[in-house]
Amino acid sequence: MPCLEKSKERRTNGPKLDWTFVQRFCSIQRVLFPSWSSQSVLMFGTLLGVTLTEQLIIYQVGILPSHFYNVLADKDYSGFRSLMGTAMVLILLNSTLKSLDQYICNQMYVSWRTTLTESLHSSYFQGRVYYILNVLQEDIDNPDQRISQDVERFCKQMSTMASRLIVSPFTISYYTYQCFRSTGWIGPVSIFGYFVVGTIANKILMGPIVSTLFEQEKLEGDFRFKHMQIRVNAESAAFFRAGKVEHMRTDRRLQALLQTQKSLINKELWLYIGVNTFDYLGGFLSYIIIAIPIFTGVYDGLTPGELSALISKNAFVCIYLINGFTQLIDLSTTLSDVAGYTHRIGELREAMDDILHKQCDYDPASGESYDFDSDFNVHAGPVDTAFILDRLSYKSPYSDQLLVEDLSLKISQGTHLLVVGNTGTGKTSLLRVLNRLWEAHSGFVQMTTCFGPRGTLFLPQKPYMTDGTLREQVIYPLKDIYPASASFSGSVDDDRIMQFLELAGVSSLLKRTGGLDEKVDWNWYDVLSPGEMQRLSFARLFYLQPKYAVLDEATSALTEEAEAQLYRTCKQLGMTLISLGHRSSLEKYHDMQLKLCGEGRWELTKLKGTSGTLSLRQEAT
Numbered sequence: 001m002p003c004l005e006k007s008k009e010r011r012t013n014g015p016k017l018d019w020t021f022v023q024r025f026c027s028i029q030r031v032l033f034p035s036w037s038s039q040s041v042l043m044f045g046t047l048l049g050v051t052l053t054e055q056l057i058i059y060q061v062g063i064l065p066s067h068f069y070n071v072l073a074d075k076d077y078s079g080f081r082s083l084m085g086t087a088m089v090l091i092l093l094n095s096t097l098k099s100l101d102q103y104i105c106n107q108m109y110v111s112w113r114t115t116l117t118e119s120l121h122s123s124y125f126q127g128r129v130y131y132i133l134n135v136l137q138e139d140i141d142n143p144d145q146r147i148s149q150d151v152e153r154f155c156k157q158m159s160t161m162a163s164r165l166i167v168s169p170f171t172i173s174y175y176t177y178q179c180f181r182s183t184g185w186i187g188p189v190s191i192f193g194y195f196v197v198g199t200i201a202n203k204i205l206m207g208p209i210v211s212t213l214f215e216q217e218k219l220e221g222d223f224r225f226k227h228m229q230i231r232v233n234a235e236s237a238a239f240f241r242a243g244k245v246e247h248m249r250t251d252r253r254l255q256a257l258l259q260t261q262k263s264l265i266n267k268e269l270w271l272y273i274g275v276n277t278f279d280y281l282g283g284f285l286s287y288i289i290i291a292i293p294i295f296t297g298v299y300d301g302l303t304p305g306e307l308s309a310l311i312s313k314n315a316f317v318c319i320y321l322i323n324g325f326t327q328l329i330d331l332s333t334t335l336s337d338v339a340g341y342t343h344r345i346g347e348l349r350e351a352m353d354d355i356l357h358k359q360c361d362y363d364p365a366s367g368e369s370y371d372f373d374s375d376f377n378v379h380a381g382p383v384d385t386a387f388i389l390d391r392l393s394y395k396s397p398y399s400d401q402l403l404v405e406d407l408s409l410k411i412s413q414g415t416h417l418l419v420v421g422n423t424g425t426g427k428t429s430l431l432r433v434l435n436r437l438w439e440a441h442s443g444f445v446q447m448t449t450c451f452g453p454r455g456t457l458f459l460p461q462k463p464y465m466t467d468g469t470l471r472e473q474v475i476y477p478l479k480d481i482y483p484a485s486a487s488f489s490g491s492v493d494d495d496r497i498m499q500f501l502e503l504a505g506v507s508s509l510l511k512r513t514g515g516l517d518e519k520v521d522w523n524w525y526d527v528l529s530p531g532e533m534q535r536l537s538f539a540r541l542f543y544l545q546p547k548y549a550v551l552d553e554a555t556s557a558l559t560e561e562a563e564a565q566l567y568r569t570c571k572q573l574g575m576t577l578i579s580l581g582h583r584s585s586l587e588k589y590h591d592m593q594l595k596l597c598g599e600g601r602w603e604l605t606k607l608k609g610t611s612g613t614l615s616l617r618q619e620a621t
């Protein structure tokens with residue numbers, strides 16, 4: 001099934017600070033900085049300007065003590081006063097620039113999060129990607145968490161790193177030059193050597209952190225998912241009085257998460273020890289570098305006042321150069337987090353790209369045109385046919401056993417088809433293959449109509465209730481009103497919706513919601529009974545009026561009378577029905593029966609006694 005080889009490949013490559021990390025990081029950067037004129041680049045440029053100015057001011061503030069030494073040693077009162085004035089201005093400027101720097105970083109965080117999340121969304125919601133990721137592909141854990149939380153944290157950490165990283169090349173070059181002028185080659189060389197050792201040590205210490213952080217985020221997602229599962233199925237669990245068992249299972253996930261979190265903290269301890277040791281060693285190193293020219297007699301001719309001013313100035317440039325490097329080393333903890341998130345986001349992006357490529361190879365009509373309302377009038381094929389199946393065989397994912405073998409069938413307008421068979425014989429799977437959610441094992445399947453109004457519509461076994469108003473439930477998955485109503489006025493559409501709610505037997509919902517467009521804050525799954533959900537799905541079907549309606553046990557929660565009423569309305573609206581179900585009462589609404597017998601076998605038979613159709617279609621539109 002989809003992308004399994006690539007998935008295995010991904011599984012074997014554990015998350016590390018390696019070449020894969022660099023590639024994934026660069027590919028995410030290409031999303032964040034799409035062009036030279038993009039908003040992120042402009043913000044980055046502004047940040048560079050601000051941080052460079054900040055550094056100039058910091059430099060001025062840094063050399064102030066040496067001026068103070070001079071004026072104090074000379075007892076120069078007026079010089080002292082003007083120096084105080086300069087110090088005040090510099091401090092004010094410095095704090096303003098620092099705040100501006102933080103402000104731009106926060107703005108960049110929001111902008112990056114927007115860009116990256118939107119980019120992931122555009123792949124995630126393209127064609128069947130979200131279905132394959134959530135249902136068929138097991139190696140990408142918690143895609144929802146990767147898109148929401150991991151992206152958020154990645155952008156946050158990146159933005160905290162940004163101002164320090166951006167200015168580093170400039171400060172390091174400048175202070176290397178200054179350090180060279182003050183101490184000769186000994187200063188820069190020893191500081192560079194110190195940095196190389198620090199980086200190697202930290203790279204070794206960061207290795208295990210990246211993979212543990214990756215694991216921790218996975219477990220975080222699992223823990224959240226468990227809570228989500230209880231939230232969505234609270235009533236079913238309560239009927240089982242399953243508080244204790246759910247408590248135990250949720251705690252088990254929490255324990256697994258906390259265990260990993262503890263192990264991460266333990267591993268981070270070594271990194272912190274490394275980072276702090278290098279911080280303090282850095283401070284110490286600066287005095288060694290300053291001591292060398294003093295003890296070798298380079299400054300022997302200076303007065304004590306001049307020497308203290310020089311020591312203060314030299315100490316400042318050396319300390320600042322070391323500080324530039326230690327700041328980079330301090331970023332190790334942030335970098336290890338960024339690396340973990342980079343792997344999680346990168347892996348998701350690669351998985352989605354694989355699916356999209358595979359999808360295009362399998363079905364060139366996928367991608368943009370796969371979606372519901374973009375596909376109104378396409379598909380050339382016989383006008384009176386919905387599906388053509390030729391020697392079609394299919395099986396479930398991860399199984400070698402064929403569910404159906406060599407099925408040849410044409411589903412034409414006016415011939416209602418009933419698909420029956422025991423549990424697990426592959427009835428719903430047939431719809432998955434027809435809807436191209438699953439690939440066929442062999443043979444040929446073609447959907448010759450468009451998808452949506454005027455074409456084919458599927459009502460899945462579990463009614464899908466979206467969030468939003470009653471109108472949004474009925475018109476789903478249309479974003480707007482029905483195309484035919486658009487040329488009249490909104491009230492025509494309102495009338496249609498009300499008429500169809502009435503026909504589906506759920507007009508009472510109008511009272512409960514307080515109107516078609518009243519915002520409701522309830523979860524539709526909690527407040528509607530399964531029967532009401534099925535009826536609401538039929539209201540949706542009546543509203544969309546496809547030529548072909550594929551109904552997967554769509555009336556299983558309703559009485560036979562209600563079923564009769566709904567089927568009659570479908571036929572009056574001119575729909576050709578393809579139904580799946582176990583009830584014998586369904587037979588009378590269909591002309592043909594396809595029986596799936598298991599182990600690949602099937603039978604196609606004619607049914608007797610079908611009711612006629614009235615044309616309510618034009619009337620309703």
Ligand SMILES: Nc1ncnc2c1ncn2[C@@H]1O[C@H](COP(=O)(O)OP(=O)(O)OP(=O)(O)O)[C@@H](O)[C@H]1O
Nearest residue numbers: 135136396397398422423424425426427428429430
């Ligand atoms: N996402 C999946 N991954 C792996 N196997 C699956 C998946 N979905 C379904 N199957 C398996 O495929 C087989 C056929 O499932 P299908 O849903 O088509 O059954 P069905 O005939 O519609 O059953 P029912 O009458 O209960 O609805 C079953 O054995 C099922 O467990």
